[in-house]
Amino acid sequence: MRWVGLLIIFIAVALIFLTPPYVLRFADPFQGPMKAVVRPPPPAPVENYVLVIKAGDEREAFYKLGYAHAYYRFFQMDVMRRVAEGRLSELLGEAALDTDIYFRTRGLYKAAEKTWIYIKSNYPEYASLIEEYTRGVNDFLAQNAAPVEYLVLGKKPEPWSPVDIIAIAKLIAWGLSGGEADLELKVLVDALGPRFLEVALPREVNTPILPRKATFSPMSQVLGSNNWVISPNFTATGKPILANDPHLALSVPPTWIFQRIETPSYAVMGVGFPGAPLVVIGTNGYVAWGFTNTGIDVIDYYYYVWDGTRYFYRGSWREAERRVETFKICDLNDKCVEKTLEVLDTVHGPVVEYRGQRYAMRWLGNNVTLEALALYRMNKARNLTEFLEGLRHFVVPSQNTVYADRYGVVAYFANGYFPIREGGYLPFNGSRGEGEWTRFVWLPSVLNYINPPYLATANNKVADANVYLQWRWADRYRHDRIMELIAQKASRGRIAVGDVMDIQRDVVDISCRDVKSLLAEYGGENGRKLLDELNKWDCAMLTDSVTAARYATFIYNLQRLAWGTFNVSITFVPFEVTLASIKRGLIDRSIVETAAVEALKVTSPWGQLHRYSLTHVLGSAFPGLNYRQVEAPGSWFTVNVAPGFQVSQGPSVRLIVAFGEGVYMMLPGGPDGDPLSPLYDAMYMPWVRGEYVKVD
Amino acid sequence: MSRWIRYLGLLIPLVGAASQLHVVNAALLPLLGGLLYGYFTERRRGVVLSPLAALVPVAAVLLYYVAVDVVRLGRYLSVFPLLAALWVALWLLFFVLGAAAGYLLRPRSLTNKR
Numbered sequence: 095m096r097w098v099g100l101l102i103i104f105i106a107v108a109l110i111f112l113t114p115p116y117v118l119r120f121a122d123p124f125q126g127p128m129k130a131v132v133r134p135p136p137p138a139p140v141e142n143y144v145l146v147i148k149a150g151d152e153r154e155a156f157y158k159l160g161y162a163h164a165y166y167r168f169f170q171m172d173v174m175r176r177v178a179e180g181r182l183s184e185l186l187g188e189a190a191l192d193t194d195i196y197f198r199t200r201g202l203y204k205a206a207e208k209t210w211i212y213i214k215s216n217y218p219e220y221a222s223l224i225e226e227y228t229r230g231v232n233d234f235l236a237q238n239a240a241p242v243e244y245l246v247l248g249k250k251p252e253p254w255s256p257v258d259i260i261a262i263a264k265l266i267a268w269g270l271s272g273g274e275a276d277l278e279l280k281v282l283v284d285a286l287g288p289r290f291l292e293v294a295l296p297r298e299v300n301t302p303i304l305p306r307k308a309t310f311s312p313m314s315q316v317l318g319s320n321n322w323v324i325s326p327n328f329t330a331t332g333k334p335i336l337a338n339d340p341h342l343a344l345s346v347p348p349t350w351i352f353q354r355i356e357t358p359s360y361a362v363m364g365v366g367f368p369g370a371p372l373v374v375i376g377t378n379g380y381v382a383w384g385f386t387n388t389g390i391d392v393i394d395y396y397y398y399v400w401d402g403t404r405y406f407y408r409g410s411w412r413e414a415e416r417r418v419e420t421f422k423i424c425d426l427n428d429k430c431v432e433k434t435l436e437v438l439d440t441v442h443g444p445v446v447e448y449r450g451q452r453y454a455m456r457w458l459g460n461n462v463t464l465e466a467l468a469l470y471r472m473n474k475a476r477n478l479t480e481f482l483e484g485l486r487h488f489v490v491p492s493q494n495t496v497y498a499d500r501y502g503v504v505a506y507f508a509n510g511y512f513p514i515r516e517g518g519y520l521p522f523n524g525s526r527g528e529g530e531w532t533r534f535v536w537l538p539s540v541l542n543y544i545n546p547p548y549l550a551t552a553n554n555k556v557a558d559a560n561v562y563l564q565w566r567w568a569d570r571y572r573h574d575r576i577m578e579l580i581a582q583k584a585s586r587g588r589i590a591v592g593d594v595m596d597i598q599r600d601v602v603d604i605s606c607r608d609v610k611s612l613l614a615e616y617g618g619e620n621g622r623k624l625l626d627e628l629n630k631w632d633c634a635m636l637t638d639s640v641t642a643a644r645y646a647t648f649i650y651n652l653q654r655l656a657w658g659t660f661n662v663s664i665t666f667v668p669f670e671v672t673l674a675s676i677k678r679g680l681i682d683r684s685i686v687e688t689a690a691v692e693a694l695k696v697t698s699p700w701g702q703l704h705r706y707s708l709t710h711v712l713g714s715a716f717p718g719l720n721y722r723q724v725e726a727p728g729s730w731f732t733v734n735v736a737p738g739f740q741v742s743q744g745p746s747v748r749l750i751v752a753f754g755e756g757v758y759m760m761l762p763g764g765p766d767g768d769p770l771s772p773l774y775d776a777m778y779m780p781w782v783r784g785e786y787v788k789v790d
Numbered sequence: 791m792s793r794w795i796r797y798l799g800l801l802i803p804l805v806g807a808a809s810q811l812h813v814v815n816a817a818l819l820p821l822l823g824g825l826l827y828g829y830f831t832e833r834r835r836g837v838v839l840s841p842l843a844a845l846v847p848v849a850a851v852l853l854y855y856v857a858v859d860v861v862r863l864g865r866y867l868s869v870f871p872l873l874a875a876l877w878v879a880l881w882l883l884f885f886v887l888g889a890a891a892g893y894l895l896r897p898r899s900l901t902n903k904r
Contacts, residue, residue, distance in 0.1 A: 095894045096894060096895055098894050099890070099891040099892070099893070099894030099895035100891070100895070102887055102890055102891035102894070103821075103825070103887075103888075103891045105887070106821050106884060106887040106888065106891070107821075109817075110813060110817040110818065110821070110884070111813075113817070115812065115813070117816075117876065118812040118813050118815075118816040118817060118880075119812045119816075120873045120876050120877070121812075121816040121817075121873070121876045121877040121879075121880040121881075122806070122812040122815040122816045122877070123806070123815065123816075123851045123877050124806045124807050124809065124815050125806075125809070125810055125811075125812060125815060126812060126815075126816070126873070126877070127866075127870055127873055128855070128866060128870075128873070128874070128877065130862075130866070131855045131858060131859055131862045131863050131866050132855075132858050132859070132862075133859070133862065246870075246873075716869065716870060716872075718868060718869035718870060718871065719869060769865065769869045770862040770865040770866050770869065771862070771865070772861055772865070774865070
């Protein structure tokens with residue numbers, strides 16, 4: 095029988111060495127993922143969901159913040175910098191290669207490197223603070239075991255660098271001001287003719303934030319957000335209230351971390367991106383500020399006559415600059431293969447391919463830009479003048495900036511810089527020298543409003559202007575609803591924090607007013623049936639409403655039928671443009687009745703079709719990392735926005751700064767990115783329910 | 791003495807706490823522990839009970855993590871249930887294979903007591 099014993103050992107050993115190494119890693123209770131159960135105590139406390147950094151001086155504060163960000167969110171930081179750098183497939187394998195090619199080609203990380211060199215030579219004191227933050231991150235990595243995600247993936251975290259901080263800022267800026275809208279618009283114009291531009295560009299029915307026309311002197315993604323300020327004249331405390339709920343991708347862990355940094359010279363609190371030593375939206379007790387995206391167009395595409403790698407530009411042939419990018423793709427066993435890609439650069443920027451055609455891309459964010467410095471100064475500002483000194487450095491992405499201070503001043507600025515050129519909504523003929531950027535305008539010098547009674551922004555049109563700013567302004571519904579609610583509440587008395595919370599939670603979709611007239615005009619028999627139902631409805635997108643489900647299904651199908659055939663995203667064209675296109679006959683009007691037929695088939699309440707779906711980067715392999723799916727109220731056009739059916743975008747934070755009363759907030763998730771932490775999803779359900787926590 | 795020596799086999803997988811190698815910790819040590827356990831087991835019933843015996847080091851590891859941080863352990867088991875199950879399954883598999891092989895390889899003098 096001994097030979098059987100030997101055979102069993104042989105089989106067992108063979109089994110061990112035939113098992114993929116990553117399986118053995120998963121099953122190792124000492125050095126595998128289970129090791130993460132052991133975690134050192136936090137370097138800085140989270141109090142009331144707020145990361146609190148107390149320091150004797152600014153350098154210490156930056157160091158501690160770096161250490162704490164790494165402790166709570168390093169994997170998220172690493173993913174973000176790798177996306178910007180185009181090195182995600184080293185961590186996540188082949189599935190991330192397309193993302194890597196996309197971002198490496200566009201050169202975000204190169205722009206971050208240039209920016210860091212510029213900061214070091216021009217702002218050495220600020221550079222030294224960034225280096226302190228970096229030292230904090232790297233000390234955490236050197237002194238502690240890798241976070242659980244690395245134990246799962248079998249990778250070791252690489253050291254942090256100051257360039258990574260700037261790269262994250264570039265990535266956020268790209269998400270809010272980059273993209274291929276010009277190229278997608280060209281697809282529609284090619285299909286529908288220039289008449290489409292007559293409908294799309296003016297956006298006549300959209301409500302401008304600024305009441306007056308903006309004049310620019312000629313010689314001198316569908317993410318949305320809400321913010322508003324209410325002047326002291328309308329508030330219960332007699333001091334201003336500022337509210338902001340920026341709509342970003344809802345991720346696990348949340349995009350933001352809420353932090354309070356206290357030094358002897360200043361204290362600032364608000365949300366920041368893990369990986370960047372800043373409060374992006376918040377208050378320091380003197381001033382408060384909030385952002386929504388303007389979407390002002392700062393990206394252009396250029397096509398040329400090509401001859402191999404030579405392109406024709408303004409009367410002569412030029413050789414494109416060539417760079418070879420090497421991509422490392424690593425599997426779960428950490429075996430890597432390399433792929434190379436040659437990227438061309440022209441005078442306008444990197445060459446990208448879109449539907450088989452080469453375009454050079456010029457994006458404002460690929461220049462040296464100093465948003466980090468801007469926010470650093472804004473964090474320390476004590477009045478509007480100092481705040482504007484900071485804002486002057488903020489180049490991209492252009493933001494609707496609302497401002498309030500303890501002295502009672504409220505203000506609005508569309509910030510950032512705008513490149514003056516002829517057009518900008520369609521690709522330019524680069525060979526002919528079209529679309530050259532002639533100069534830059536600092537937008538707050540033109541687009542501002544000091545001390546409005548109250549003012550709201552929701553990515554709608556900033557102003558009617560004498561130049562093209564952009565055409566994909568968000569539909570006016572969220573903006574108009576906020577203004578309507580503020581007016582209603584103001585007419586009943588002074589506005590309190592509770593009123594502002596109600597506005598942020600509001601789920602009434604006032605696009606129903608436009609849809610009712612559309613159905614009456616073009617809906618046919620089925621449209622009238624749907625209209626009868628809508629007439630009995632209050633347009634509230636509540637989870638238990640079947641009519642809300644039918645309404646959303648109608649909107650979805652109308653967009654799909656209108657634009658799906660052109661092979662562009664169905665959310666690419668604003669709904670107002672869809673309505674105008676139908677009215678003008680650019681789009682077959684029978685789609686209105688077809689969409690109504692689809693809507694009438696729905697029998698489920700809205701909450702059954704419409705659920706929050708917040709996922710972790712590794713969530714497809716390990717579903718336990720995702721937050722649980724729950725019913726979502728709201729829709730594309732509600733103030734409490736919840737676009738789509740599987741909702742993965744929405745208010746990335748709800749923040750209210752009420753001077754004289756307090757600061758309130760809620761994040762869609764937990765402050766701690768460690769999935770084994772009880773704080774991992776601590777704020778998720780309170781956020782779903784629209785609750786707040788008072789943090790100051 | 792042999793009757794008690796086999797219980798040392800239950801401790802062998804825990805030696806992995808000092809090892810950096812996944813292959814050692816996830817498979818080779820439980821195999822070795824099983825071999826020791828089987829080799830010094832006097833009755834066939836002991837081999838039949840080896841899956842239960844394999845749970846002893848599993849329980850020891852869990853107790854260690856309970857002592858370290860019971861909340862985090864609970865979350866680990868709920869977030870990564872498959873990884874936890876994989877660990878237990880591999881330890882059981884290799885321990886039982888080791889126990890069976892050890893039992894068959896033991897010296898004849900021990901088999902007389904079957």
